[in-house]
Amino acid sequence: MNYFGELTDVVQLLRRNADEYPDRPAIRVSGQGMLTWSEVDVRARMVGGLLGRTIVPGDRVVLSFDTDVDFLSALFGCWYAGAVAVPVPPGRAGERAAHHAGASMVLTTEDVGIAVANKLAVTPDRANHHLALIQYTSGSTGAPKGVQVTHRNYMQNLRMLDEFYRSIAPHVTDLHMVCWLPHFHDMGFALLMYTVLRAGTATLISPMSFLKDPSVWLRTIGEVGGNLSAAPNFAFDLCIRRVPAEILNLTSMGVILNAAEPVRPDTVERFAEHFEPAGFRAEMMAPCYGLAEATVFASGVRYDGRPRMVRFHRGALQTGFAVEEAGTGRPLVSCGRPADGLVARIVNPSTRVECGPGELGEIWLHGPNLAEGYWRDDTSPAVFAAQMSGFDDTPYLRTGDRGFHWRGELFVTGRLADLIEADGWLLQPEDIEHTVERSTQLLHGRRCAIVPYGPKSDRLALLAEVRVPLPLDGQQRAELESAIREAVTIEHDITIAEIRLVPTGTIPVTTSGKVQRVKARDLVAAIDTEEPVR
Numbered sequence: 001m002n003y004f005g006e007l008t009d010v011v012q013l014l015r016r017n018a019d020e021y022p023d024r025p026a027i028r029v030s031g032q033g034m035l036t037w038s039e040v041d042v043r044a045r046m047v048g049g050l051l052g053r054t055i056v057p058g059d060r061v062v063l064s065f066d067t068d069v070d071f072l073s074a075l076f077g078c079w080y081a082g083a084v085a086v087p088v089p090p091g092r093a094g095e096r097a098a099h100h101a102g103a104s105m106v107l108t109t110e111d112v113g114i115a116v117a118n119k120l121a122v123t124p125d126r127a128n129h130h131l132a133l134i135q136y137t138s139g140s141t142g143a144p145k146g147v148q149v150t151h152r153n154y155m156q157n158l159r160m161l162d163e164f165y166r167s168i169a170p171h172v173t174d175l176h177m178v179c180w181l182p183h184f185h186d187m188g189f190a191l192l193m194y195t196v197l198r199a200g201t202a203t204l205i206s207p208m209s210f211l212k213d214p215s216v217w218l219r220t221i222g223e224v225g226g227n228l229s230a231a232p233n234f235a236f237d238l239c240i241r242r243v244p245a246e247i248l249n250l251t252s253m254g255v256i257l258n259a260a261e262p263v264r265p266d267t268v269e270r271f272a273e274h275f276e277p278a279g280f281r282a283e284m285m286a287p288c289y290g291l292a293e294a295t296v297f298a299s300g301v302r303y304d305g306r307p308r309m310v311r312f313h314r315g316a317l318q319t320g321f322a323v324e325e326a327g328t329g330r331p332l333v334s335c336g337r338p339a340d341g342l343v344a345r346i347v348n349p350s351t352r353v354e355c356g357p358g359e360l361g362e363i364w365l366h367g368p369n370l371a372e373g374y375w376r377d378d379t380s381p382a383v384f385a386a387q388m389s390g391f392d393d394t395p396y397l398r399t400g401d402r403g404f405h406w407r408g409e410l411f412v413t414g415r416l417a418d419l420i421e422a423d424g425w426l427l428q429p430e431d432i433e434h435t436v437e438r439s440t441q442l443l444h445g446r447r448c449a450i451v452p453y454g455p456k457s458d459r460l461a462l463l464a465e466v467r468v469p470l471p472l473d474g475q476q477r478a479e480l481e482s483a484i485r486e487a488v489t490i491e492h493d494i495t496i497a498e499i500r501l502v503p504t505g506t507i508p509v510t511t512s513g514k515v516q517r518v519k520a521r522d523l524v525a526a527i528d529t530e531e532p533v534r
Contacts, residue, residue, distance in 0.1 A: 002222055003197050004159065009151035011079045011127040011195065014041055017199045025201045027192075030209075031219075032069040037199065042121070047077020047112055049120035051105065057082025057129040059104040062097070063183075064090050067206040070112040071183050072192065078107070079117070079151075082128040083138050086146075087184040088136065093144075094184075097136050101146055101375060127151050134375050135186055136291045138510035146375035147292040157295035157369040158197045158341030161190065167301045168286055169254030170225065175200025176252075178226035180210035180217050187230055190296040194228070210235070216242040218275075222249035228258035232513060233264050236271045241445055251279030255286045257300070261514060262414060262430045263287040265309050265331035272306075289335035289412050293383070293397055295369045299337040299344060299410045308334040310406060318425035318492070322358040322404045322411070323452040334409040341368035345388070345396070346404055349416060352389040362402045362416055364388070364396040402428070418517055420452055421461050423494045429517070431491055432460070439487035440465050442480055447507050449520040450496075458460065459497040461524045465504045500527050 002297045007013060017026070018041035028034035035043070051061060061083040071087075077084040086101045088094030098106060132154055134146040165172075181188030195202040203224050210217050218239060221229060222480040236258065258268065272282035288300025302308075311329030312322050338344040346361040347354055355361035364386065373380030385395040402419065403412040414428035421427070429450035436448050446465040453461035462484065466472075472480065481499050488496055496513050508519035 003199075004155070005163065007156065008153050009079075009127045010132060011076065011124060011151075011156075012403075014044060014076050015125070015195050016347070017041070021199045024199065026195075027069055027072050027202045027204065029067055029206075030203045031067045035073070036071055040076070040278040043070065043073035043112060043116055044076035045123060046115040046119060047074055048080030048122040048124070050111065050115035050118060050193065051077060051083055051107075052122055053120075055081060055083055055104050057251035058084060058131070060095070060101045060134060062086045062088055062101065062103040062106040064088055064094050064098075064106055064108050065183065066090060067182070067204050068109050069204075070109055072196075072202075074107045074112055078126050078134065079127050080122050082124075084129065084131045085483060086136075087189060088134065089182065089184050093371075097146070097403045101134050102257075111312075131372070135371075136184070136187070137292050138185075138514050144510075145377055149292075149295055149373040150372060150373055153371055155192065155434075156341070156367070157190070157297055158194060160369060161194050161297050162197065163339050163462075164286075164288065164297060164300050165194070165228065165255055167303050168283070170226035172227050172254040174243070175223055175228055176203070176226050177201070177228040178203045178205070178217070178221045178224060179229055180205040180207055181230060182207055183282050185260075186292040186296045187257070187290070190290075191228065191230055191257075191443065200228075214239045215247065217369065218243055218248050218250065218278075221253060222278075225252040227252050227254035228256075229253070230259060232260040233258055233262060233267050234513065236267050237264075237445070240267075240270050240274050245255055245275045245278040248275065248278035250275055250284075251496060253280065253284045256284055258285055258287045259290060259300075262412070262428075262434075263333045263335070264434060265333050268307055268309070268333055287333045287335050288436065289401075289403075289410060291399055291401070293399065294342075294365055294367075295371060295373050297336045297339065297369070298342060300363060301339055302336040308336075310334065310411075315493075317360070317413075318427060320360045321428055322360065322406060323525050324406075332411050332413070334406070335403075335412050337409055338365075339367075339369075342369065344410055347388060347396075349398075352386070354388060354391075355404070358404060358406065360402055360413065363399045363401045363403050363410070363412070366394055366396045370397045420450070421459065422452075422458060425492070425494060427492065427494065429515075432494075432496075433515075434487055435487050435491045436462060436464065436484055440480055440483040442468060443484075446504065447509070447515070449507050449515045449517070451517065451521040451524055453497055453524065461495050461498040461500065462509055463500050463502055463520055463524060465507060466501050467504070469500055470503060476503070498524075498528075500524055502527075508534045 022038035026037040088097040264303040313325040316323040343366040349362040448464040508516040
């Protein structure tokens with residue numbers, strides 16, 4: 001089925017749903033009830049009427065919502081009024097984003113109620129401003145940036161998401177999305193928008209509900225017949241540890257995205273094995289790659305069964321090359337093929353020359369889903385209009401992510417900015433952290449962070465959150481450090497110089513749970529000098 005027809009912007013998607021599927025459930029949140037597509041549209045037009053009193057097309061309007069059934073009405077109300085939507089988390093991070101965006105107004109749940117009471121509606125046929133939203137990045141490697149996404153960008157990316165979903169679950173006709181990711185996270189936002197495209201039903205769960213009880217996510221999928229969901233890799237690990245398969249029914253699932261952080265091969269395998277008794281099949285798992293600068297989705301298209309896992313020579317990877325080594329090599333998970341219309345190249349970030357087969361480099365993208373640039377940021381041309389040496393003047397997005405192509409598929413190894421050079425190896429901290437977390441029961445499921453250390457930043461320090469009260473006694477600490485160092489040496493052939501144990505919740509993270517590397521490094525320095533960390 002062609003869900004696009006003659007539609008050119010996301011505003012028209014909601015109008016179509018309200019006209020063709022008025023009584024179909026659109027969005028529901030536990031404890032808040034449900035809205036149909038007709039009800040979402042009516043409330044959105046009233047929000048648009050309220051905004052039209054005070055703003056002009058192109059003004060930025062902040063959406064400050066927790067998990068809320070009225071978020072969708074507020075979002076489309078912005079677009080009905082010609083505003084640029086700025087979804088943010090409630091609290092200080094959202095306030096900083098609102099200030100940076102130069103917002104004319106902040107919309108909350110209460111404002112939607114006021115708009116509905118006033119009943120001053122607008123009836124636009126299409127969006128009357130080209131810019132749809134400013135999507136703030138997580139800020140894992142620096143300060144969050146506001147990505148300018150146009151209506152055209154989003155329509156193109158929805159087309160790519162549709163190709164991706166259909167490549168894995170072509171049998172699904174009636175979409176039912178279940179998600180606990182927040183709306184201000186690019187992946188959570190994208191799944192909600194894809195539900196709009198497919199005129200499906202979105203069932204939303206608050207992130208805190210998931211973290212307190214991970215079973216609520218998988219139980220809800222079974223209860224409502226969910227066939228689309230998504231989560232970062234850590235969420236799958238959490239479910240394996242804390243959710244028994246016997247209480248679940250996952251037979252309805254079509255595609256469950258694993259994205260937003262490095263996808264771990266053992267997680268993919270263990271999740272499929274653990275939840276097989278509940279009806280989960282390995283081919284339902286969909287490792288993929290995306291970023292806010294590409295609207296969200298970039299790669300993950302897969303037409304042949306379960307996710308591809310390939311073993312590569314460990315030493316070669318740590319020198320910048322992917323050499324297949326069956327049996328004993330390090331396993332990596334493919335992020336599938338780029339969507340149709342999107343070009344993905346692997347480029348040497350220093351010389352800007354395209355890398356050879358199997359050579360690791362920076363992922364550069366070119367396609368219609370790439371955003372216009374960063375809001376109020378002078379680095380936009382260098383990031384969004386980069387040119388390759390020896391090629392034509394085609395502009396590419398420099399993603400800042402490191403990876404390689406293998407047999408037509410994309411493998412992503414981590415962030416370039418996080419790359420550490422130690423003992424002659426090029427290392428991604430996430431890989432070492434994964435090894436540390438599995439090295440001892442005291443760290444299993446805890447957060448840790450590897451950072452450069454020493455005057456020349458050529459050594460490694462580890463921050464690790466532990467399950468037990470600190471400080472540890474001398475023998476317990478010695479055994480813990482020995483287990484960590486042994487595991488890291490065996491797996492990566494490197495040495496950790498310093499280990500700092502901290503209480504749970506100490507390591508700084510972004511709103512999406514990624515380690516904030518710069519702040520983590522500052523924390524190590526502060527611990528060493530016994531100075532408070534700001």
